[in-house]
Amino acid sequence: MMYPFMTLNDETEIVHSDMNADGTVKVYIETPDKKDGFHNMTCYLPTYEIKEINGYSDKQVEEFVEIIKSTAHLIMEFAKEGGFEHASGF
Known part of the structure; x- marks a missing residue:
């Protein structure tokens, strides 16, 4: 299952999975992209391994990795608990 984590001002969505075994x-x-439909990429924590980059520039990838690095502790915790809603008690 994938859980919503963050939506940026340009409508970029960041979601994460449950923690694997x-x-x-x-x-x-x-x-979203008017020309291509969507640009996307996948990153695996805790190694920050990047896979399947589609439509993003190297600079954009670097910026997204920085966002992920700065919030990885939260993503990892939420992934253990079944997403933000379960981890936060809502």
Whole structure:
């Protein structure tokens, strides 16, 4: 299952998976694009391994990785608890 984590001002959505048995978490980023439909990429925590980059520039990828790095502790915790709603008690 994928859980919403963050929506940026340009409508980019950042979502994450449950924590896998091996301790990894999939983070998926998707931005609507008028020409291509969507740009997207996948990052795996805790290694920050990037896969499947579609439509983003190197600079954009770097910026998204910085966002993920600065919030990885939250993403990992939420992934253990079944998303923000379960982790926050809502």
